Amino acid sequence: SESQARDFKSRHPWLEWRNGKVGCAICSATKSTGVLTEKRVSTSEEWVSFKIQCSGTSDRLTALASYRNKIRRHETSRAHEIAQELTEKGKRDQLGNIVRTMSETVLAETDAVFRTAYYLPKMNRPFTDHYDLIELQQKNGVNMGTSLHSRYSSTAIVQHIAKEMQKKIVGTIVSSSSKLSVLIDEATSLSHKSVMIVYVKASIDGATPEFMFLDLVELESQRAAGIEEALLKCLNTAGFSEEWLQKNWVSFVFDGASVMLGKNTGVATRLTARYPNLFTWHCMNYRLELAVSDAVDEIQAVNHFKVFMEKIHNLYSQSSKNARELQQAAQEVGSQVLSIGRVLSTRWVASSFRSVKAVWRSYEALNKHFENAARDQTRNKDEFLRRTIRVLASFKDSPGEKSEEASQAQVSGHFGSVSLESNSKLTPINAKQFLQSLINNMERHLSFEGEMLRDLSVLDTNTWPLRPGIRHGELQVKRLCRRFSLCEEQAVNGMRDFLEHPDKEPESLIPLIRCMQTIPCSTAECERGFSLMNNVCTDKRSTLLLSNICHLMMISINGPPLSLFEPRQYVTTWLKSHCSATQAKRTCTPKNPLYKNIWKAL
Numbered sequence: 001s002e003s004q005a006r007d008f009k010s011r012h013p014w015l016e017w018r019n020g021k022v023g024c025a026i027c028s029a030t031k032s033t034g035v036l037t038e039k040r041v042s043t044s045e046e047w048v049s050f051k052i053q054c055s056g057t058s059d060r061l062t063a064l065a066s067y068r069n070k071i072r073r074h075e076t077s078r079a080h081e082i083a084q085e086l087t088e089k090g091k092r093d094q095l096g097n098i099v100r101t102m103s104e105t106v107l108a109e110t111d112a113v114f115r116t117a118y119y120l121p122k123m124n125r126p127f128t129d130h131y132d133l134i135e136l137q138q139k140n141g142v143n144m145g146t147s148l149h150s151r152y153s154s155t156a157i158v159q160h161i162a163k164e165m166q167k168k169i170v171g172t173i174v175s176s177s178s179k180l181s182v183l184i185d186e187a188t189s190l191s192h193k194s195v196m197i198v199y200v201k202a203s204i205d206g207a208t209p210e211f212m213f214l215d216l217v218e219l220e221s222q223r224a225a226g227i228e229e230a231l232l233k234c235l236n237t238a239g240f241s242e243e244w245l246q247k248n249w250v251s252f253v254f255d256g257a258s259v260m261l262g263k264n265t266g267v268a269t270r271l272t273a274r275y276p277n278l279f280t281w282h283c284m285n286y287r288l289e290l291a292v293s294d295a296v297d298e299i300q301a302v303n304h305f306k307v308f309m310e311k312i313h314n315l316y317s318q319s320s321k322n323a324r325e326l327q328q329a330a331q332e333v334g335s336q337v338l339s340i341g342r343v344l345s346t347r348w349v350a351s352s353f354r355s356v357k358a359v360w361r362s363y364e365a366l367n368k369h370f371e372n373a374a375r376d377q378t379r380n381k382d383e384f385l386r387r388t389i390r391v392l393a394s395f396k397d398s399p400g401e402k403s404e405e406a407s408q409a410q411v412s413g414h415f416g417s418v419s420l421e422s423n424s425k426l427t428p429i430n431a432k433q434f435l436q437s438l439i440n441n442m443e444r445h446l447s448f449e450g451e452m453l454r455d456l457s458v459l460d461t462n463t464w465p466l467r468p469g470i471r472h473g474e475l476q477v478k479r480l481c482r483r484f485s486l487c488e489e490q491a492v493n494g495m496r497d498f499l500e501h502p503d504k505e506p507e508s509l510i511p512l513i514r515c516m517q518t519i520p521c522s523t524a525e526c527e528r529g530f531s532l533m534n535n536v537c538t539d540k541r542s543t544l545l546l547s548n549i550c551h552l553m554m555i556s557i558n559g560p561p562l563s564l565f566e567p568r569q570y571v572t573t574w575l576k577s578h579c580s581a582t583q584a585k586r587t588c589t590p591k592n593p594l595y596k597n598i599w600k601a602l
Helices: 002-011 025-031 060-075 078-101 104-122 129-139 151-175 224-238 242-248 267-274 284-298 302-317 320-333 349-361 363-375 383-397 401-412 431-445 451-459 474-484 488-500 507-518 524-536 546-558 568-574
Strands: 015-018 021-024 180-188 194-202 210-218 249-254 279-282
Touching (some): 021 025, 025 078, 104 129, 104 546, 129 151, 151 210, 210 224, 210 524, 210 546, 451 474, 474 507, 488 507
Parallel strands (some): 249 279
Antiparallel strands (some): 015 021, 180 194
16 A cells, blocks of 8 residues: 555665565665676666565565565565665765866866955955956956856855855764853844844864854844744754764853843853753953943932943034034134044943043143034033952042042133033932942952853963872862863872872863853854944945855855865855856857947047
């Protein structure tokens, strides 16, 4: 029956039926090549010619038993095993046979086209440059073939190279069982799509771990469950299996968003429930940002200053006329105007410092411009961090240079050439209260207490006692090895060698050291990735698909320089399912520009 046939076919894929009789498709195909005769083996003519049938009996059970017996005997025969080996080898060598039949000239021309397409993402050029670059090289005498010259071809080539690169990167990490760290961050692209950038950090061939761009993922939901699902799907699609992640995924680094950091249903909490040994880390840069932001929120008087800075920024950033008049006012008072930026809430503290510095330096010019505008009737109206904390604490008793300068200006009633007046509507900032709030929040956000961090510190020679014992750090090393699935005995022996010779790293301790180096302290690489994404997806290229942006970033970030790029390996895989540069499907007729007579004189 048909159901029985499907059942046999599912267990024995080489079975085929013709005219109600059974045969072996593999042996039939191999027999016609004469290979089995050369191997001095023979197979049943009935299996080759599809003439196998059940024994002449009306009993159904006996007939099925006869079929099973014949199938088992044929499947275990020497001839069938050789035929299967030859078929599998032929599939593997199919690509090699295709490439070998092509001339070196064809491959060289296709290589040239691939280098040209590779140039586009490395130099951040649009796909439309592909045809012009090929035309330029042809004018210079380079053979570029007759096909793969359009922007559609360059898009497909870049996609192929990017996917092959990702496959090679993931394959290398998985095959070497390197420990893996995953970094993610969220942003909104120019086309107003919420995207998540995914980076990984791992050791390649035992070397120092490196950051590698993995993927851009469009988020359907910005809730913790949606982000977790998108991340795991991205990792599995790239080639990291669930079993491999359970054993080798050691850390997850994220920004300070509450959806990531939430204690009950945050992304980090959900991942640690699924991967118990996963170490989650909140980006160091965001910790400092949140500390300053919390301190500002606690001191209500700072809001007046923030509003003042925002108004100045809006006044000069939205009007070129105002900016030009500010420059003229600065020339009148002999000062230099610095760029006044926006004071952000939980984004880089440096931007706030630059803005404050710009206003401080440009205060006289700002006042001059405001006076001119008022008269114009046409207008409408860790160690380092600990030391930093100690320095901030000292400012409570001993004010800094700028604070003293501001106090003197308040007493004298003049700041430079500008007369100062009091305003009862503005609440003065309590400097001591603000500094203490800042110190408290920095200590809260930047404290690094935790068993794992203390365990990792035993690998730092600066934390060792003056004369450490031979078993110093043994307990911590064992605990780390159990967490990261490393060999305890090997690491303990390596630690003892390290204690005796701290000037060099023992080979047996390298796996644990590489694992420690794999854990990043911030998501700065993700920020750089978003900067590149904004450079790729500009106003003129906002119609780029997210997948194409991802392919361009994959090559731009992970790809070698153009001088070191070897296209042949990518050309080889391309030719398996695509045409070469010399196999034109149809003649392409370029549009010639309208002829001008002046060209004769030029």
